[in-house]
Amino acid sequence: MIRVKSTLAVLGAATLLGTSGLAQAGATLDAVKSKGFVQCGVSDGLPGFSYTDAKGQYKGIDVDVCRAVAAAVFGDADKVKFSPLTAKERFTALQSGEIDVLSRNTTWTSSRDAAMGLNFTGVTYYDGQGFLVNKELGVSSAKELDGATVCIQAGTTTELNLSDYFRANGLNYTPITYDTSDESAKSLESGRCDVLTSDQSQLYAQRIKLADPDSYVVLPEVISKEPLGPAVRQGDEEWFDIVRWTLFAMVNAEELGLTAANVEETAKNTKNPDIARLLGAEGEYGKDLKLPKDWAVQIVKQVGNYGEVFERNIGSGSDLKIERGLNALWTNGGLQYAPPVR
Numbered sequence: 093m094i095r096v097k098s099t100l101a102v103l104g105a106a107t108l109l110g111t112s113g114l115a116q117a118g119a120t121l122d123a124v125k126s127k128g129f130v131q132c133g134v135s136d137g138l139p140g141f142s143y144t145d146a147k148g149q150y151k152g153i154d155v156d157v158c159r160a161v162a163a164a165v166f167g168d169a170d171k172v173k174f175s176p177l178t179a180k181e182r183f184t185a186l187q188s189g190e191i192d193v194l195s196r197n198t199t200w201t202s203s204r205d206a207a208m209g210l211n212f213t214g215v216t217y218y219d220g221q222g223f224l225v226n227k228e229l230g231v232s233s234a235k236e237l238d239g240a241t242v243c244i245q246a247g248t249t250t251e252l253n254l255s256d257y258f259r260a261n262g263l264n265y266t267p268i269t270y271d272t273s274d275e276s277a278k279s280l281e282s283g284r285c286d287v288l289t290s291d292q293s294q295l296y297a298q299r300i301k302l303a304d305p306d307s308y309v310v311l312p313e314v315i316s317k318e319p320l321g322p323a324v325r326q327g328d329e330e331w332f333d334i335v336r337w338t339l340f341a342m343v344n345a346e347e348l349g350l351t352a353a354n355v356e357e358t359a360k361n362t363k364n365p366d367i368a369r370l371l372g373a374e375g376e377y378g379k380d381l382k383l384p385k386d387w388a389v390q391i392v393k394q395v396g397n398y399g400e401v402f403e404r405n406i407g408s409g410s411d412l413k414i415e416r417g418l419n420a421l422w423t424n425g426g427l428q429y430a431p432p433v434r
Contacts (some may be wrong), residue, residue, distance in 0.1 A: 120331035132158035133191035213336035220314035343430035345397035
């Protein structure tokens with residue numbers, strides 16, 4: 093896995109997309125196979141979602157989505173390169189063809205889906221916007237923030253949600269915008285602003301990076317719906333289906349009890365028709381996606397099912413220790429649900 097800086101001007105890839113900037117059917121998969129890797133746009137550093145560890149290796153739930161796509165296409169989850177992108181850069185990078193898929197804690201909205209030449213392929217993480225404050229501020233609710241100075245990351249839906257919430261509650265505030273989430277968090281820590289607002293997942297991730305995390309608290313209010321998920325360019329349904337069904341395979345695998353440890357053996361011996369279809373032991377469902385017969389086996393074997401990916405990156409096996417909540421399977425009262433392979 094190789095880190096690739098954003099240039100926003102990869103002419104060769106843009107040529108493949110045509111002058112309209114939208115992908116032509118099959119162009120992305122052909123280009124990915126030709127170069128031998130998936131180019132994935134991720135954040136510029138958010139623990140649990142996409143960040144580099146002490147060895148310089150990319151980790152996180154968004155990173156694992158990209159690795160799963162590589163496992164599906166190549167049978168090798170390491171055939172992926174990463175482009176760290178700020179919130180401002182991310183859409184241009186995808187539209188221009190610099191990246192093949194954007195997996196960067198990005199909220200699925202109507203305008204992004206319909207007006208920006210993007211297609212969201214599913215929801216990796218159901219989130220909502222919240223507020224992080226220093227305990228010394230002495231507030232226990234967002235409705236006590238009248239007159240506060242608020243740090244915000246530029247180029248996000250956060251700015252609009254904040255304006256709506258404060259206006260609806262008759263509160264005044266002074267915004268300070270930054271290009272990166274790290275800059276926003278440092279500003280809160282230095283006392284330049286009273287509160288940091290972002291998706292709650294980002295707030296938990298930024299809090300553990302502060303010098304004294306226990307001095308900060310996430311307020312109880314959740315003021316928006318923030319379904320975060322991967323996006324691809326409009327106009328290439330073939331690639332859209334591959335990325336979408338990669339995520340669906342991970343969710344279905346968890347529901348069916350398939351794990352990285354047991355998936356290969358189960359594929360050989362299963363009598364369950366749902367498992368047989370997903371793992372390629374029955375039917376030609378991989379062929380429908382222009383993927384190898386064992387595409388789902390490789391995803392689960394090399395990356396894990398959705399639950400495994402969640403737990404090690406942001407759940408109980410991580411420093412964030414975020415509860416599944418809305419991101420539990422539908423069978424456990426959550427919203428994660430995938431159509432069947434049939």
